[in-house]
Amino acid sequence: MMARPLGGKVCLVTGATRGIGKGVALQLGQAGATVYITGRTLKRTNNIPGSLEDTAKEVESRGGRCIPIQCDHTDDAQVRGVFERIKQNHDGQLDILVNNAYAAVKAISSNMSKRFWEHDDNMWDTVNSVGLRNHYLCTVFAARMMVPRQQGLIVNISSAGGLRYLFNVPYGVGKAAVDRMAVDCAHELRKHKVAMLSLWPGSVKTEFITEYLAEASEKAAEDNAAAKRTKALFIDGESPEFSGKVIVGLAQDPNLMKKSGRILLSADVAKEYNIRDIDGQEIHSFRSVSVMLKMAGWQRTAAVIPRFIKVPYFMVTLLNSKF
Numbered sequence: 001m002m003a004r005p006l007g008g009k010v011c012l013v014t015g016a017t018r019g020i021g022k023g024v025a026l027q028l029g030q031a032g033a034t035v036y037i038t039g040r041t042l043k044r045t046n047n048i049p050g051s052l053e054d055t056a057k058e059v060e061s062r063g064g065r066c067i068p069i070q071c072d073h074t075d076d077a078q079v080r081g082v083f084e085r086i087k088q089n090h091d092g093q094l095d096i097l098v099n100n101a102y103a104a105v106k107a108i109s110s111n112m113s114k115r116f117w118e119h120d121d122n123m124w125d126t127v128n129s130v131g132l133r134n135h136y137l138c139t140v141f142a143a144r145m146m147v148p149r150q151q152g153l154i155v156n157i158s159s160a161g162g163l164r165y166l167f168n169v170p171y172g173v174g175k176a177a178v179d180r181m182a183v184d185c186a187h188e189l190r191k192h193k194v195a196m197l198s199l200w201p202g203s204v205k206t207e208f209i210t211e212y213l214a215e216a217s218e219k220a221a222e223d224n225a226a227a228k229r230t231k232a233l234f235i236d237g238e239s240p241e242f243s244g245k246v247i248v249g250l251a252q253d254p255n256l257m258k259k260s261g262r263i264l265l266s267a268d269v270a271k272e273y274n275i276r277d278i279d280g281q282e283i284h285s286f287r288s289v290s291v292m293l294k295m296a297g298w299q300r301t302a303a304v305i306p307r308f309i310k311v312p313y314f315m316v317t318l319l320n321s322k323f
Protein backbone atom coordinates (compact mmCIF):
# COMPACT_ATOMS: atom_id res chain seq x y z
CA MET A 1 0.00 0.00 0.00
CA MET A 2 1.28 3.50 -0.88
CA ALA A 3 2.30 5.70 2.08
CA ARG A 4 -0.31 8.36 2.65
CA PRO A 5 0.82 12.00 2.99
CA LEU A 6 -0.43 12.55 6.55
CA GLY A 7 0.39 9.08 7.91
CA GLY A 8 1.40 9.32 11.60
CA LYS A 9 -0.20 12.75 12.09
CA VAL A 10 -2.74 13.37 14.86
CA CYS A 11 -5.51 15.88 14.09
CA LEU A 12 -8.56 17.33 15.79
CA VAL A 13 -11.52 18.76 13.88
CA THR A 14 -14.15 20.45 16.05
CA GLY A 15 -17.80 20.24 15.01
CA ALA A 16 -17.53 17.39 12.51
CA THR A 17 -20.97 15.74 12.56
CA ARG A 18 -21.85 17.51 9.30
CA GLY A 19 -20.89 20.42 7.05
CA ILE A 20 -17.35 21.66 6.53
CA GLY A 21 -16.07 19.94 9.69
CA LYS A 22 -17.17 16.56 8.37
CA GLY A 23 -15.64 17.32 4.96
CA VAL A 24 -12.30 18.27 6.56
CA ALA A 25 -12.32 15.12 8.74
CA LEU A 26 -12.96 12.94 5.67
CA GLN A 27 -10.03 14.45 3.77
CA LEU A 28 -7.59 14.34 6.70
CA GLY A 29 -8.54 10.70 7.37
CA GLN A 30 -8.22 9.80 3.70
CA ALA A 31 -4.75 11.37 3.72
CA GLY A 32 -3.72 8.94 6.46
CA ALA A 33 -4.02 11.04 9.64
CA THR A 34 -5.61 9.84 12.88
CA VAL A 35 -8.57 12.18 13.15
CA TYR A 36 -10.31 13.08 16.39
CA ILE A 37 -13.70 14.65 15.82
CA THR A 38 -16.05 16.43 18.20
CA GLY A 39 -19.72 17.34 18.22
CA ARG A 40 -22.73 17.05 20.46
CA THR A 41 -24.48 14.21 18.63
CA LEU A 42 -22.92 10.77 18.95
CA LYS A 43 -25.68 8.80 17.23
CA ARG A 44 -28.00 10.12 14.55
CA THR A 45 -31.56 10.99 15.55
CA ASN A 46 -34.42 11.73 13.18
CA ASN A 47 -34.53 15.49 13.64
CA ILE A 48 -30.79 16.32 13.47
CA PRO A 49 -28.85 15.39 10.33
CA GLY A 50 -25.42 13.80 10.87
CA SER A 51 -23.65 12.34 13.87
CA LEU A 52 -20.13 11.63 15.07
CA GLU A 53 -20.67 7.94 14.38
CA ASP A 54 -21.74 8.64 10.78
CA THR A 55 -18.63 10.75 10.12
CA ALA A 56 -16.35 8.18 11.80
CA LYS A 57 -17.82 5.34 9.72
CA GLU A 58 -17.31 7.32 6.51
CA VAL A 59 -13.69 8.15 7.39
CA GLU A 60 -13.05 4.49 8.13
CA SER A 61 -14.75 3.34 4.91
CA ARG A 62 -12.06 5.37 3.12
CA GLY A 63 -9.32 3.58 5.04
CA GLY A 64 -8.82 6.32 7.65
CA ARG A 65 -8.76 6.24 11.45
CA CYS A 66 -11.32 8.37 13.24
CA ILE A 67 -12.01 8.76 16.96
CA PRO A 68 -15.27 10.51 17.85
CA ILE A 69 -15.53 12.37 21.16
CA GLN A 70 -18.89 13.74 22.23
CA CYS A 71 -18.28 17.31 23.36
CA ASP A 72 -20.39 20.41 23.74
CA HIS A 73 -18.03 23.26 22.91
CA THR A 74 -19.94 25.67 25.17
CA ASP A 75 -18.63 23.64 28.15
CA ASP A 76 -14.96 24.42 28.94
CA ALA A 77 -14.52 21.29 31.07
CA GLN A 78 -15.63 19.05 28.18
CA VAL A 79 -13.30 20.88 25.79
CA ARG A 80 -10.38 20.49 28.21
CA GLY A 81 -11.22 16.77 28.44
CA VAL A 82 -10.89 16.34 24.66
CA PHE A 83 -7.32 17.68 24.67
CA GLU A 84 -6.38 15.68 27.78
CA ARG A 85 -7.56 12.51 26.06
CA ILE A 86 -5.52 13.19 22.92
CA LYS A 87 -2.50 14.09 25.05
CA GLN A 88 -2.70 10.80 26.95
CA ASN A 89 -3.40 8.65 23.89
CA HIS A 90 -0.57 10.11 21.80
CA ASP A 91 2.08 11.05 24.32
CA GLY A 92 1.40 14.78 23.89
CA GLN A 93 1.25 14.71 20.07
CA LEU A 94 -1.24 16.94 18.24
CA ASP A 95 -0.23 18.03 14.75
CA ILE A 96 -3.30 19.79 13.36
CA LEU A 97 -6.24 21.55 15.00
CA VAL A 98 -9.11 22.75 12.82
CA ASN A 99 -11.33 25.21 14.71
CA ASN A 100 -14.60 24.69 12.87
CA ALA A 101 -17.48 24.10 15.35
CA TYR A 102 -20.21 26.65 14.73
CA ALA A 103 -23.56 26.77 16.48
CA ALA A 104 -25.32 29.59 14.67
CA VAL A 105 -26.08 28.62 11.07
CA LYS A 106 -29.75 28.04 11.81
CA ALA A 107 -30.14 31.06 14.11
CA ILE A 108 -28.59 33.31 11.48
CA SER A 109 -30.57 31.98 8.52
CA SER A 110 -33.92 32.18 10.32
CA ASN A 111 -33.34 35.80 11.42
CA MET A 112 -31.98 37.19 8.16
CA SER A 113 -34.42 40.10 7.90
CA LYS A 114 -33.85 41.38 11.48
CA ARG A 115 -31.52 44.18 12.57
CA PHE A 116 -29.26 43.67 15.59
CA TRP A 117 -31.61 45.41 18.04
CA GLU A 118 -34.45 43.15 16.92
CA HIS A 119 -32.62 39.88 17.67
CA ASP A 120 -33.12 37.86 20.84
CA ASP A 121 -30.84 39.13 23.59
CA ASN A 122 -28.74 35.96 23.41
CA MET A 123 -27.89 36.21 19.66
CA TRP A 124 -24.33 37.33 20.41
CA ASP A 125 -23.67 34.27 22.58
CA THR A 126 -25.38 31.89 20.14
CA VAL A 127 -23.03 33.09 17.41
CA ASN A 128 -19.82 33.70 19.31
CA SER A 129 -19.60 31.41 22.33
CA VAL A 130 -18.81 28.40 20.13
CA GLY A 131 -17.69 30.23 16.95
CA LEU A 132 -15.20 32.57 18.64
CA ARG A 133 -14.61 32.08 22.39
CA ASN A 134 -14.31 28.31 22.07
CA HIS A 135 -11.91 28.62 19.10
CA TYR A 136 -9.61 30.62 21.38
CA LEU A 137 -9.85 28.07 24.19
CA CYS A 138 -9.10 25.18 21.80
CA THR A 139 -6.15 27.16 20.42
CA VAL A 140 -4.76 27.62 23.94
CA PHE A 141 -5.01 23.88 24.67
CA ALA A 142 -3.55 22.94 21.27
CA ALA A 143 -0.65 25.39 21.61
CA ARG A 144 0.25 23.83 24.99
CA MET A 145 0.77 20.54 23.12
CA MET A 146 2.34 21.94 19.94
CA VAL A 147 4.82 24.46 21.38
CA PRO A 148 6.90 21.88 23.33
CA ARG A 149 7.14 19.75 20.16
CA GLN A 150 8.04 22.81 18.04
CA GLN A 151 5.57 21.89 15.29
CA GLY A 152 1.91 22.09 14.41
CA LEU A 153 -0.78 23.78 12.34
CA ILE A 154 -3.91 25.50 13.65
CA VAL A 155 -6.61 26.55 11.18
CA ASN A 156 -9.55 28.81 12.00
CA ILE A 157 -12.43 28.29 9.61
CA SER A 158 -13.73 31.80 8.91
CA SER A 159 -15.32 33.66 6.02
CA ALA A 160 -15.43 36.84 3.97
CA GLY A 161 -17.82 38.11 6.67
CA GLY A 162 -14.63 39.01 8.57
CA LEU A 163 -13.97 41.72 5.99
CA ARG A 164 -17.36 43.25 5.29
CA TYR A 165 -20.99 43.07 6.38
CA LEU A 166 -22.70 39.73 5.75
CA PHE A 167 -25.80 38.23 7.45
CA ASN A 168 -25.73 40.07 10.81
CA VAL A 169 -23.59 42.02 13.28
CA PRO A 170 -22.48 39.26 15.72
CA TYR A 171 -21.57 37.12 12.69
CA GLY A 172 -19.27 39.75 11.17
CA VAL A 173 -17.69 40.74 14.48
CA GLY A 174 -17.06 37.05 15.27
CA LYS A 175 -15.44 36.36 11.91
CA ALA A 176 -13.25 39.48 12.09
CA ALA A 177 -12.15 38.39 15.56
CA VAL A 178 -11.44 34.83 14.46
CA ASP A 179 -9.26 36.22 11.64
CA ARG A 180 -7.42 38.55 13.98
CA MET A 181 -6.98 35.74 16.51
CA ALA A 182 -5.18 33.65 13.87
CA VAL A 183 -2.92 36.58 12.94
CA ASP A 184 -2.01 37.48 16.54
CA CYS A 185 -1.62 33.89 17.79
CA ALA A 186 0.61 33.16 14.77
CA HIS A 187 2.77 36.12 15.81
CA GLU A 188 3.42 34.54 19.23
CA LEU A 189 3.69 30.98 17.87
CA ARG A 190 6.15 31.77 15.07
CA LYS A 191 9.37 31.33 17.02
CA HIS A 192 8.06 27.94 18.22
CA LYS A 193 7.57 26.80 14.59
CA VAL A 194 3.82 26.39 15.02
CA ALA A 195 1.71 27.80 12.16
CA MET A 196 -1.72 29.35 12.51
CA LEU A 197 -3.94 30.85 9.82
CA SER A 198 -7.50 31.73 8.99
CA LEU A 199 -9.13 29.95 6.06
CA TRP A 200 -12.09 31.31 4.13
CA PRO A 201 -14.10 28.73 2.24
CA GLY A 202 -16.35 30.19 -0.49
CA SER A 203 -20.01 29.21 -0.87
CA VAL A 204 -20.18 25.68 0.50
CA LYS A 205 -22.94 23.22 -0.34
CA THR A 206 -23.32 21.79 3.16
CA GLU A 207 -26.32 19.63 4.11
CA PHE A 208 -27.95 22.64 5.80
CA ILE A 209 -27.37 25.04 2.91
CA THR A 210 -28.65 22.52 0.35
CA GLU A 211 -31.83 22.02 2.37
CA TYR A 212 -32.22 25.75 3.05
CA LEU A 213 -31.92 26.63 -0.64
CA ALA A 214 -34.44 23.97 -1.65
CA GLU A 215 -36.94 25.34 0.89
CA ALA A 216 -36.20 28.96 -0.02
CA SER A 217 -36.76 28.38 -3.73
CA GLU A 218 -40.07 26.64 -3.00
CA LYS A 219 -41.23 29.59 -0.90
CA ALA A 220 -39.75 32.43 -2.91
CA ALA A 221 -41.65 34.01 -5.76
CA GLU A 222 -39.95 33.53 -9.15
CA ASP A 223 -38.90 37.18 -9.25
CA ASN A 224 -37.27 37.23 -5.80
CA ALA A 225 -33.89 38.65 -6.87
CA ALA A 226 -32.11 37.96 -3.55
CA ALA A 227 -33.14 34.28 -3.54
CA LYS A 228 -32.06 33.92 -7.18
CA ARG A 229 -28.66 35.50 -6.45
CA THR A 230 -28.01 33.24 -3.48
CA LYS A 231 -29.00 30.19 -5.45
CA ALA A 232 -26.75 31.17 -8.37
CA LEU A 233 -23.80 31.53 -6.01
CA PHE A 234 -24.26 28.16 -4.40
CA ILE A 235 -24.84 26.30 -7.68
CA ASP A 236 -21.13 26.81 -8.44
CA GLY A 237 -20.30 26.31 -4.75
CA GLU A 238 -17.72 24.08 -3.16
CA SER A 239 -18.25 20.68 -1.61
CA PRO A 240 -17.68 20.55 2.19
CA GLU A 241 -14.57 18.46 1.44
CA PHE A 242 -12.88 21.15 -0.67
CA SER A 243 -11.42 23.06 2.31
CA GLY A 244 -10.33 19.68 3.71
CA LYS A 245 -8.30 19.07 0.56
CA VAL A 246 -6.77 22.51 0.98
CA ILE A 247 -5.81 21.81 4.61
CA VAL A 248 -4.19 18.51 3.55
CA GLY A 249 -2.20 20.56 1.01
CA LEU A 250 -1.20 23.15 3.61
CA ALA A 251 -0.07 20.45 6.05
CA GLN A 252 2.35 19.13 3.43
CA ASP A 253 3.74 22.50 2.37
CA PRO A 254 7.45 22.74 3.30
CA ASN A 255 7.03 26.56 3.30
CA LEU A 256 3.96 26.55 5.55
CA MET A 257 5.46 29.09 7.97
CA LYS A 258 5.36 31.66 5.13
CA LYS A 259 1.58 31.33 5.15
CA SER A 260 1.32 31.47 8.95
CA GLY A 261 -0.37 34.61 10.28
CA ARG A 262 -2.35 35.14 7.09
CA ILE A 263 -5.96 34.99 6.02
CA LEU A 264 -6.20 32.59 3.09
CA LEU A 265 -9.02 31.88 0.67
CA SER A 266 -9.52 28.14 0.12
CA ALA A 267 -9.94 28.72 -3.63
CA ASP A 268 -6.70 30.73 -3.90
CA VAL A 269 -4.66 28.12 -1.99
CA ALA A 270 -6.23 25.38 -4.12
CA LYS A 271 -5.16 27.22 -7.26
CA GLU A 272 -1.59 27.47 -5.95
CA TYR A 273 -1.44 23.75 -5.05
CA ASN A 274 -3.36 22.66 -8.15
CA ILE A 275 -6.23 21.22 -6.08
CA ARG A 276 -9.71 20.74 -7.53
CA ASP A 277 -12.93 19.89 -5.76
CA ILE A 278 -13.85 16.21 -5.25
CA ASP A 279 -15.89 16.21 -8.50
CA GLY A 280 -12.95 17.64 -10.49
CA GLN A 281 -14.47 21.13 -10.63
CA GLU A 282 -12.14 24.14 -10.41
CA ILE A 283 -13.32 26.47 -7.64
CA HIS A 284 -13.04 30.21 -8.29
CA SER A 285 -12.33 32.59 -5.44
CA PHE A 286 -14.56 35.55 -4.59
CA ARG A 287 -11.68 37.74 -5.81
CA SER A 288 -12.67 36.63 -9.31
CA VAL A 289 -14.36 39.63 -10.99
CA SER A 290 -16.94 37.31 -12.51
CA VAL A 291 -17.85 35.83 -9.09
CA MET A 292 -18.09 39.36 -7.61
CA LEU A 293 -20.46 40.46 -10.39
CA LYS A 294 -22.57 37.36 -9.81
CA MET A 295 -22.79 38.19 -6.09
CA ALA A 296 -23.97 41.68 -7.03
CA GLY A 297 -26.69 40.20 -9.27
CA TRP A 298 -24.99 40.99 -12.62
CA GLN A 299 -25.39 37.45 -13.93
CA ARG A 300 -25.17 38.28 -17.67
CA THR A 301 -22.07 40.46 -17.39
CA ALA A 302 -20.51 37.86 -15.08
CA ALA A 303 -21.04 35.18 -17.71
CA VAL A 304 -18.85 36.96 -20.31
CA ILE A 305 -15.90 37.80 -18.03
CA PRO A 306 -13.27 35.04 -17.75
CA ARG A 307 -13.23 33.71 -14.20
CA PHE A 308 -9.44 33.79 -13.89
CA ILE A 309 -9.48 37.62 -13.83
CA LYS A 310 -9.10 38.45 -10.14
CA VAL A 311 -9.02 41.59 -8.01
CA PRO A 312 -5.53 41.76 -6.41
CA TYR A 313 -5.31 41.41 -2.60
CA PHE A 314 -4.06 45.00 -2.11
CA MET A 315 -7.20 46.27 -3.84
CA VAL A 316 -9.47 44.05 -1.71
CA THR A 317 -7.79 45.61 1.35
CA LEU A 318 -8.06 49.16 -0.03
CA LEU A 319 -11.71 48.77 -1.05
CA ASN A 320 -12.58 47.56 2.44
CA SER A 321 -10.40 49.96 4.37
CA LYS A 322 -12.16 51.70 7.25
CA PHE A 323 -9.56 54.46 7.59
Ligand SMILES: NC(=O)c1ccc[n+]([C@@H]2O[C@H](COP(=O)([O-])OP(=O)(O)OC[C@H]3O[C@@H](n4cnc5c(N)ncnc54)[C@H](O)[C@@H]3O)[C@@H](O)[C@H]2O)c1
Binding pocket: 014, 015, 016, 017, 018, 019, 020, 021, 038, 039, 040, 041, 071, 072, 073, 074, 100, 101, 102, 103, 104, 105, 106, 130, 131, 157, 158, 159, 160, 200, 201, 202, 203, 204, 205, 206, 207, 208, 209
Ligand atom coordinates in the same frame (compact mmCIF):
# COMPACT_ATOMS: atom_id res chain seq x y z
N1 LIG B 1 -21.49 26.87 4.64
C1 LIG B 1 -20.84 27.87 4.05
O1 LIG B 1 -21.14 28.25 2.91
C2 LIG B 1 -19.66 28.51 4.74
C3 LIG B 1 -18.84 29.38 3.97
C4 LIG B 1 -17.74 29.99 4.60
C5 LIG B 1 -17.47 29.72 5.93
N2 LIG B 1 -18.28 28.88 6.65
C6 LIG B 1 -17.94 28.66 8.05
O2 LIG B 1 -17.63 27.30 8.29
C7 LIG B 1 -17.91 26.95 9.65
C8 LIG B 1 -18.78 25.71 9.68
O3 LIG B 1 -20.00 26.00 9.01
P1 LIG B 1 -20.97 24.87 8.41
O4 LIG B 1 -21.73 25.55 7.32
O5 LIG B 1 -20.23 23.64 8.11
O6 LIG B 1 -21.95 24.66 9.68
P2 LIG B 1 -22.86 23.41 10.09
O7 LIG B 1 -23.94 23.96 10.95
O8 LIG B 1 -23.23 22.61 8.89
O9 LIG B 1 -21.87 22.53 10.99
C9 LIG B 1 -21.43 23.01 12.23
C10 LIG B 1 -20.83 21.88 13.05
O10 LIG B 1 -20.57 22.39 14.37
C11 LIG B 1 -21.18 21.52 15.33
N3 LIG B 1 -21.57 22.25 16.54
C12 LIG B 1 -22.47 23.25 16.66
N4 LIG B 1 -22.59 23.63 17.94
C13 LIG B 1 -21.76 22.85 18.66
C14 LIG B 1 -21.45 22.74 20.04
N5 LIG B 1 -22.03 23.52 20.96
N6 LIG B 1 -20.56 21.82 20.42
C15 LIG B 1 -19.97 21.00 19.51
N7 LIG B 1 -20.22 21.05 18.19
C16 LIG B 1 -21.11 21.97 17.77
C17 LIG B 1 -22.39 20.94 14.59
O11 LIG B 1 -22.84 19.76 15.23
C18 LIG B 1 -21.78 20.68 13.21
O12 LIG B 1 -21.05 19.48 13.24
C19 LIG B 1 -18.58 28.22 10.23
O13 LIG B 1 -17.61 28.98 10.88
C20 LIG B 1 -19.09 28.94 9.00
O14 LIG B 1 -19.27 30.33 9.22
C21 LIG B 1 -19.36 28.27 6.07
